[in-house]
Amino acid sequence: xxxxxxxxxxxxxxxxxxxxxxxxxxxxxxxxxxxxxxxxxxxxxxxxxxxxxxxxxxxxxxxxxxxxxxxxxxxxxxxxxxxxxxxxxxxxxxxxxxxxxxxxxxxxxxxxxxxxxxxxxxxxxxxxxxxxxxxxxxxxxxxxxxxxxxxxxxxxxxxxxxxxxxxxxxxxxxxxxxxxxxxxxxxxxxxxx
Numbered sequence: 545x546x547x548x549x550x551x552x553x554x555x556x557x558x559x560x561x562x563x564x565x566x567x568x569x570x571x572x573x574x575x576x577x578x579x580x581x582x583x584x585x586x587x588x589x590x591x592x593x594x595x596x597x598x599x600x601x602x603x604x605x606x607x608x609x610x611x612x613x614x615x616x617x618x619x620x621x622x623x624x625x626x627x628x629x630x631x632x633x634x635x636x637x638x639x640x641x642x643x644x645x646x647x648x649x650x651x652x653x654x655x656x657x658x659x660x661x662x663x664x665x666x667x668x669x670x671x672x673x674x675x676x677x678x679x680x681x682x683x684x685x686x687x688x689x690x691x692x693x694x695x696x697x698x699x700x701x702x703x704x705x706x707x708x709x710x711x712x713x714x715x716x717x718x719x720x721x722x723x724x725x726x727x728x729x730x731x732x733x734x735x736x737x
Contacts, residue, residue, distance in 0.1 A: 561604035562659035562673055563701070564685040566694040571651045577692060578648055584691040586684045591626050591658040594648040596707020597633065598656040600723040606730045607632040612663035629660055635712050635729040645711050654697075657685055 611628040634642035
C-alpha cells in the first residue's frame with residue numbers, strides 16, 4: 545500500500561511542470577525525430593516524450609522528484625538525469641524499456657517537450673520557474689518545434705488510457721484512470737524489474 549499526504553500532492557497538482565505539447569501534420573518516425581531532437585535541444589534538461597505519455601503535473605513532478613532523489617544519493621540506475629526521469633515516468637527498472645515506452649514512436653503526430661528543472665538545491669521544495677525564465681524557455685521550445693517540423697499547441701495535459709497503457713499500466717474495466725493511478729505507476733519503478 546502506498547500512502548501519500550494531501551499537502552505535498554496538492555502542491556504538485558497545482559504547480560505546472562514545464563512542458564510544451566507539440567503537434568505535427570505528418571506522422572513522425574520515432575528514431576529520426578529523436579535524433580533531430582537530440583541535435584537541436586537547448587541542453588540535456590530537455591526531454592522528448594511521445595503521444596499521451598505526459599498526462600498530469602503530479603505524474604511529472606513525482607517522476608522528477610524520484611529521479612532527483614536518486615541523483616542526490618548517487619544511486620541512479622540510468623547514466624543521466626533525463627534518462628532516470630524517463631525510467632520513473634515509465635514505471636520500470638529498465639532504462640531501455642523506459643525509452644521504448646515513453647519515447648516518440650513511428651506514427652506519433654504529437655507529444656511533449658518536458659523541461660526538467662535543476663535538481664541541485666531543490667531538496668525541500670519543488671523548484672520554481674520565474675516569468676523571465678519561462679519566456680526564454682518558451683522561445684526555445686518554439687525554435688525546437690520548428691526544427692522538428694512541428695508546432696506548439698496549447699493543449700492541457702489530460703489522463704488517457706492509450707497513453708497509460710503505452711507507459712505499461714494495465715487497467716481493468718473496473719478501475720478508472722486518474723492522476724493518482726499515474727503517480728502510483730511512477731512510484732512502482734522502485735519495485736518493478
